[in-house]
Amino acid sequence: MSALKNDLLLKALRGETVSRTPVWMMRQAGRYLPDYIKLRDKYSFFERCENPELATEITVMPVDQVGVDAAIIFSDILVVPQAMGMEVQLIEKVGPLLPQPVKGAEDLKRLCVPDVHERLHYVFDALKLTKQTLAGRVPLIGFAGAPWTLLCYMVQGKGSKTFDEAKGFCYQQPEVAHQLLQMITDTTIAYLKAQVAAGADTVQVFDSWGGLLSPQDFEVFSLRYIRQIVAAMKDVCPTIVFAKGAWFALEDMAATGAHGLGIDWCIKPELARQFAGSNITLQGNFDPAKLLSPVPEIEKAVKAMLKGFGRERYIANLGHGILPNIPVDHARAFVETVKAHG
Ligand code: CP3
Numbered sequence: 001m002s003a004l005k006n007d008l009l010l011k012a013l014r015g016e017t018v019s020r021t022p023v024w025m026m027r028q029a030g031r032y033l034p035d036y037i038k039l040r041d042k043y044s045f046f047e048r049c050e051n052p053e054l055a056t057e058i059t060v061m062p063v064d065q066v067g068v069d070a071a072i073i074f075s076d077i078l079v080v081p082q083a084m085g086m087e088v089q090l091i092e093k094v095g096p097l098l099p100q101p102v103k104g105a106e107d108l109k110r111l112c113v114p115d116v117h118e119r120l121h122y123v124f125d126a127l128k129l130t131k132q133t134l135a136g137r138v139p140l141i142g143f144a145g146a147p148w149t150l151l152c153y154m155v156q157g158k159g160s161k162t163f164d165e166a167k168g169f170c171y172q173q174p175e176v177a178h179q180l181l182q183m184i185t186d187t188t189i190a191y192l193k194a195q196v197a198a199g200a201d202t203v204q205v206f207d208s209w210g211g212l213l214s215p216q217d218f219e220v221f222s223l224r225y226i227r228q229i230v231a232a233m234k235d236v237c238p239t240i241v242f243a244k245g246a247w248f249a250l251e252d253m254a255a256t257g258a259h260g261l262g263i264d265w266c267i268k269p270e271l272a273r274q275f276a277g278s279n280i281t282l283q284g285n286f287d288p289a290k291l292l293s294p295v296p297e298i299e300k301a302v303k304a305m306l307k308g309f310g311r312e313r314y315i316a317n318l319g320h321g322i323l324p325n326i327p328v329d330h331a332r333a334f335v336e337t338v339k340a341h342g
Pocket of ligand 1 (some may be wrong): 027029040073096159320
């Protein structure tokens with residue numbers, strides 16, 4: 001394996017001094033990129049994920065075209081429920097659909113903790129090919145959904161603003177919920193370890209719906225399982241935890257031993273740092289919709305963000321995934337402003 005020519009991201013995660021702030025964007029592979037949209041006409045979503053050549057091509061696109069300091073493997077968090085035995089469809093312009101959601105103990109019998117090498121080998125093949133193709137240009141990020149966020153989709157069966165059915169399931173059948181969360185956690189630990197064995201330099205856990213829970217319920221239904229994942233990865237690679245909307249848990253998430261914490265745009269950098277403490281790297285937190293502003297406004301807001309977080313233990317990123325309607329030159333302005341900041 002070739003040594004990395006640009007290891008700014010990994011240095012920042014380890015708390016080492018960097019020559020400049022590293023930058024990447026959540027959901028940078030796909031969506032807003034015209035070359036990706038062309039591929040979408042030819043191949044279904046899961047074809048794009050399951051074909052290592054296509055997944056590699058999409059993963060490398062933002063490195064070539066936008067200049068980010070890291071690649072994130074093209075896949076989806078929902079490949080895990082799929083590998084556990086659920087049917088998952090991705091409907092263009094609508095989102096995920098799981099036609100037979102989990103409603104009770106009976107439904108767990110249809111699910112298993114799979115052999116990830118058997119069910120998710122295509123992700124590892126894509127990581128290996130991407131690693132080769134990148135030839136050390138930038139680090140490669142692996143990822144998985146947090147158990148709570150995956151439970152949301154597995155129980156609700158589709159996207160939702162509130163995921164109230166998933167919450168109701170947890171409050172009405174906590175034992176079944178915990179059984180399911182543990183199955184997801186066991187699968188995820190094996191999955192992330194195998195991603196690192198296949199070439200991922202670091203991994204990010206996406207808890208996109210963590211902020212829907214109260215602080216008490218976040219501890220019980222989410223953080224408990226994230227803690228297990230971070231502990232299992234401790235000697236494997238640096239782990240980044242991103243729980244959107246869960247600013248109230250920054251201190252507890254920092255205490256898991258994660259190397260990085262994703263921050264959304266609903267909290268000031270200074271306050272996020274105060275909650276998280278000085279011993280962890282923060283990543284974020286540009287409002288993705290703010291990339292719709294004119295370029296000079298983007299530059300101004302990015303500089304303010306950089307000033308707010310400071311140079312130490314910081315990775316510039318968005319506060320959530322890039323939106324499909326962002327012009328590529330606006331994404332590039334975001335990245336270039338960070339890179340130009342001395
Ligand atoms: O940089 C990347 O985008 C890498 C690959 C990636 C995808 N999904 C590809 C994808 C990553 C890291 C994800 C994570 C993901 N998937 C999350 C967590 C991050 C977040 O944004 O909150 C979640 C909640 C999902 C579930 C999911 N997958 C949804 C809700 C949707 C539909 C809406 C959307 O986000 O576009 C998907 C489909 C999906 N996953 C697309 C892509 C590029 C869009 C479908 C397409 O372009 O054909």
